[in-house]
Amino acid sequence: MTDLDKKDQYHKVRMERKKAQIDASIEKASDEKGILLVITGNGKGKSTSGFGMVARALGHGMKVGVCQFIKSRTDTGEEAFFNAQPNCEWHVLGDGFTWDTQDRQQDIETSEKGWDIAKAMLTDPSYDLVVLDELTYLLSYEYLDKNEVLDTIQARPEMQHVVVTGRSAIAELRDLADTVSDIKDEKHAYTSGIKAQKGVDL
Numbered sequence: 001m002t003d004l005d006k007k008d009q010y011h012k013v014r015m016e017r018k019k020a021q022i023d024a025s026i027e028k029a030s031d032e033k034g035i036l037l038v039i040t041g042n043g044k045g046k047s048t049s050g051f052g053m054v055a056r057a058l059g060h061g062m063k064v065g066v067c068q069f070i071k072s073r074t075d076t077g078e079e080a081f082f083n084a085q086p087n088c089e090w091h092v093l094g095d096g097f098t099w100d101t102q103d104r105q106q107d108i109e110t111s112e113k114g115w116d117i118a119k120a121m122l123t124d125p126s127y128d129l130v131v132l133d134e135l136t137y138l139l140s141y142e143y144l145d146k147n148e149v150l151d152t153i154q155a156r157p158e159m160q161h162v163v164v165t166g167r168s169a170i171a172e173l174r175d176l177a178d179t180v181s182d183i184k185d186e187k188h189a190y191t192s193g194i195k196a197q198k199g200v201d202l
Contacts, residue, residue: 034160036153036177040136040169043183044201050131050163051078054088057161062128063087065121069114070094070134070166077199091117094134111143125157136166139173150176 001009037053039046057064064087068079072094083090093114095106115138121130138144150172153162164173174180189197 032159034156034158034162035179037161037163037179037181038136038169038173038177039163039165039181039183040167040174041181041183042167043185044188045183046165046167047078047133049181049183050133050165051082053129053161053163054082054131057129058082058085058087061087063126064089064129064131065118065127066090066131066133067114067118067121067135068092068094068133069111070137089121093117107141108143111138115144115149119152122152122156122160122162125160127157127160129161129163130156131163132165134166135164136169136173139170140168146170146172 039049051066054064054066064082066082066088068091072092073079074092079090079092082088091114093110095110118130118132118135121127135149139146139149153164154176156162164177169180
């Protein structure tokens with residue numbers, strides 16, 4: 001047997017073993033329920049990941065609601081695209097980042113108004129997926145009552161999926177979540193002086 005044959009044989013044995021392990025794990029995961037996903041961390045891609053799940057859900061004919069907190073831009077590519085989809089309801093609910101507004105009371109009032117819209121979605125079983133983009137800031141800055149937010153998320157319709165994005169997700173939200181992804185930057189174009197680009201950042 002040549003060295004190449006040995007490598008091929010070794011690879012086949014390893015992949016057979018791996019497939020058996022994966023198949024066993026898949027068989028164990030038999031529960032069906034609405035999932036809470038938290039996508040946090042300092043890296044780029046948190047909202048982008050959430051919007052990818054919007055596309056996936058719409059592809060399955062599901063009804064989706066998106067609430068964008070903090071952000072105030074209404075000229076992004078994702079909003080233009082998803083707002084045109086019949087099963088997607090999209091709300092831009094912010095006044096801009098906190099360093100833009102520089103007004104805590106205004107931020108709280110805006111957050112509370114936005115939360116009313118999100119809360120209506122979280123109590124409506126017709127929404128299969130609800131994305132709460134940048135909600136983490138409203139909790140870490142204490143713009144909203146965290147107990148009310150967490151209780152509402154926990155009491156949502158049984159099969160409703162929720163995605164929460166944003167930096168510095170509080171521990172209680174992480175604990176409640178079924179899946180938590182912590183995205184870290186290794187490099188970022190912005191730190192090299194490259195401005196936000198259409199189709200990538202906007």
